[in-house]
Amino acid sequence: MTFGVIGIWIVALGALALCLRRSPVVARRAVVDAGSALWRVLPVMLMALPMAALIAELIPAGWAEAWLGPDSGVVGVVLASLAGGLLPGGPFVAFPLVLGFLKAGAGPAQMVALISGWAILGLHRTLAWELPILGGRFIVLRLLASFTLPVLAGLSAELLLPLFPGATLR
Amino acid sequence: MLRRNATFLVISALTLAAAVAVWVLRGMGAVQHALAATWDLILTVLPSILGGLLLSAALRQLVPPGALARWMGAESGLRGLLVATAAGMVMPGGPVAAFPVVLVLAQAGADRGALIAFVLAWSLNGFQRIVVWELPILGPDFALLRLICGLPLPILAGLFARWLPIRWTPADAPGMQPRHETKP
DSSP states (O other), X not given: OHHHHHHHHHHXXXXXXXXXXXXXXXXXXXXXXXHHHHHHHHHHHHHHHHHHHHHHHHOOXXXXXXXXXXXXXXXXXXXXXXXXXXXXXXXXXXXXXXXXXXXXXXXXXXXXXXXXXXXXXXXXXXXXXXXXXXXXXXXXXXXXXXXXXXXXXXXXXXXXXXXXXXXXXX | OHHHHHHHHHHHHHHHHHHHHHHHHHOHHXXXXXHHHHHHHHHHHHHHHHHHHHHXXXXXXXXXXXXXXXXXXXXXXXXXXXXXXXXXXXXXXXXXXXXXXXXXXXXXXXXXXXXXXXXXXXXXXXHHHIIIIIHHHHOHHHXXXXXXXXXXXXXXXXXXXXXXXXXXXXXXXXXXOOSSSOOO
């Protein structure tokens, strides 16, 4: 995590230095721009962030094994895509959760759908970050263009599964 | 202004409803547990938010409007989507850094298909996330299977987005500061 943050700041300060070389006015405009963007974006983010932790408290234990097993087929893939979309939090929450599901008996193809659903639909990320920065119209366009794709990923994983015997982790 | 306040109110209502649901179903301790986790998350992401917004603002001063139109514009075809997908995969950092970069690309002339492909490539197949999280936790077989299934999706989404009759311009984004106070 810290590695990524340091990387962002190095690049950001580098870009700011380039602005400064062009002229101090340009650099000042960049800082003022960033400040006012923060001012507009922060309130929504602060209200949206607790949602991830709250939803995590609501997930009942044992639902993955019951609904997302290797034999759950297309229904399991669709369910997993939707569940992934509701899955809150960053990779530090999602990947350990998927590992737990796999070990508890969920199917790999269903888990591919779940991760894809989490990455593409990610309701929480959409509300906490995309909405404050890019706005509702962008989200509608993006979701319309991509909401079927997690299912597609899960179904292609089902087809390719025989080539990756280690994916079941059992 | 009204739209931004409406967004804030809707989000607040959703979070409050979730809090009430947790309180009723799981008790007050669970609510406190969730709030403590949120505080940790805020402390973790705040440096990235600040860095990402500063990066976005500085780049928008440097990259002239329309500079990327040839590479990612509406006329860029499949090649534009491939360029956007590759850019998304190498994009480091979390959503707070990546979404402001979308504004930079949009202002520089990337069309909606390329922007959607960029966002999806970053969130699905971001290189950093695969190496740091997916590979160590879920193992090479699963990670490779997932990557192969995810690889074509950003291109498909970009093609869909170009086909859908929904227009989006950077001016629709709340994170975009109008260049001058005079609006047309």
